[in-house]
Amino acid sequence: MPLEAQFHFAKLKAGDSTRSPALREELESGLVPRLADAGIALWGACAGVFGIASNEVIVVTSAAADHDLAAGVGEAVARGGSPSST
Numbered sequence: 001m002p003l004e005a006q007f008h009f010a011k012l013k014a015g016d017s018t019r020s021p022a023l024r025e026e027l028e029s030g031l032v033p034r035l036a037d038a039g040i041a042l043w044g045a046c047a048g049v050f051g052i053a054s055n056e057v058i059v060v061t062s063a064a065a066d067h068d069l070a071a072g073v074g075e076a077v078a079r080g081g082s083p084s085s086t
Helices: 020-037 069-080
Strands: 005-013 041-046 056-064
Touching (some): 005 020, 020 069
Antiparallel strands (some): 005 056
16 A cells, blocks of 8 residues: 555644743744645644643644655744744
8 A cells, every 4th residue: 555645743842931822823823834835734733632731732744655744844843943843
Protein backbone atom coordinates (compact mmCIF):
# COMPACT_ATOMS: atom_id res chain seq x y z
CA MET A 1 0.00 0.00 0.00
CA PRO A 2 1.60 3.33 -1.01
CA LEU A 3 1.87 6.13 1.53
CA GLU A 4 -0.13 9.14 0.34
CA ALA A 5 0.28 11.52 3.26
CA GLN A 6 2.21 11.83 6.47
CA PHE A 7 1.50 13.54 9.78
CA HIS A 8 3.77 15.36 12.22
CA PHE A 9 3.07 15.91 15.92
CA ALA A 10 4.76 18.82 17.74
CA LYS A 11 4.42 20.51 21.10
CA LEU A 12 4.85 24.27 20.70
CA LYS A 13 5.72 26.30 23.75
CA ALA A 14 5.89 30.05 24.28
CA GLY A 15 9.04 31.11 26.08
CA ASP A 16 7.19 33.51 28.34
CA SER A 17 3.92 33.40 30.25
CA THR A 18 1.80 33.54 27.07
CA ARG A 19 -1.33 31.49 27.57
CA SER A 20 -2.67 28.93 25.10
CA PRO A 21 -5.37 31.24 23.59
CA ALA A 22 -2.64 33.69 22.58
CA LEU A 23 -0.57 30.81 21.21
CA ARG A 24 -3.51 29.60 19.13
CA GLU A 25 -3.99 33.13 17.80
CA GLU A 26 -0.31 33.19 16.79
CA LEU A 27 -0.79 29.83 15.08
CA GLU A 28 -3.73 31.06 13.05
CA SER A 29 -2.27 34.43 12.09
CA GLY A 30 1.41 33.53 11.75
CA LEU A 31 2.39 29.89 11.68
CA VAL A 32 -0.45 28.47 9.57
CA PRO A 33 0.26 30.80 6.60
CA ARG A 34 3.99 29.99 6.82
CA LEU A 35 3.17 26.27 6.86
CA ALA A 36 0.87 26.66 3.85
CA ASP A 37 3.68 28.41 1.95
CA ALA A 38 5.79 25.28 2.56
CA GLY A 39 3.04 22.91 1.36
CA ILE A 40 2.07 21.84 4.89
CA ALA A 41 -1.49 21.79 6.24
CA LEU A 42 -2.53 22.27 9.86
CA TRP A 43 -4.48 19.11 10.69
CA GLY A 44 -5.31 20.04 14.29
CA ALA A 45 -4.25 22.07 17.32
CA CYS A 46 -5.09 21.26 20.93
CA ALA A 47 -4.55 23.27 24.09
CA GLY A 48 -5.41 22.46 27.67
CA VAL A 49 -5.38 18.68 27.14
CA PHE A 50 -3.07 15.84 28.12
CA GLY A 51 -1.87 17.84 31.10
CA ILE A 52 0.24 20.21 29.01
CA ALA A 53 1.15 23.62 30.40
CA SER A 54 -1.01 26.67 29.75
CA ASN A 55 1.70 28.14 27.51
CA GLU A 56 1.85 25.05 25.25
CA VAL A 57 -0.15 23.85 22.24
CA ILE A 58 -0.08 20.43 20.57
CA VAL A 59 -0.03 20.80 16.78
CA VAL A 60 -0.60 18.08 14.18
CA THR A 61 0.35 18.89 10.58
CA SER A 62 0.13 16.90 7.36
CA ALA A 63 1.80 16.90 3.96
CA ALA A 64 2.40 14.68 0.96
CA ALA A 65 4.43 11.55 1.61
CA ASP A 66 7.49 12.86 -0.23
CA HIS A 67 7.66 16.04 1.86
CA ASP A 68 10.27 16.50 4.63
CA LEU A 69 7.55 17.40 7.11
CA ALA A 70 9.63 17.68 10.29
CA ALA A 71 12.11 20.04 8.62
CA GLY A 72 9.33 22.11 7.06
CA VAL A 73 7.54 22.59 10.38
CA GLY A 74 10.83 23.48 12.10
CA GLU A 75 11.65 26.07 9.44
CA ALA A 76 8.16 27.62 9.60
CA VAL A 77 8.38 27.90 13.40
CA ALA A 78 11.88 29.40 13.18
CA ARG A 79 10.79 32.05 10.66
CA GLY A 80 8.18 33.29 13.13
CA GLY A 81 10.51 33.60 16.09
CA SER A 82 7.88 32.32 18.54
CA PRO A 83 6.65 29.87 19.75
CA SER A 84 9.40 27.27 19.97
CA SER A 85 9.01 23.65 18.92
CA THR A 86 9.85 21.03 21.54
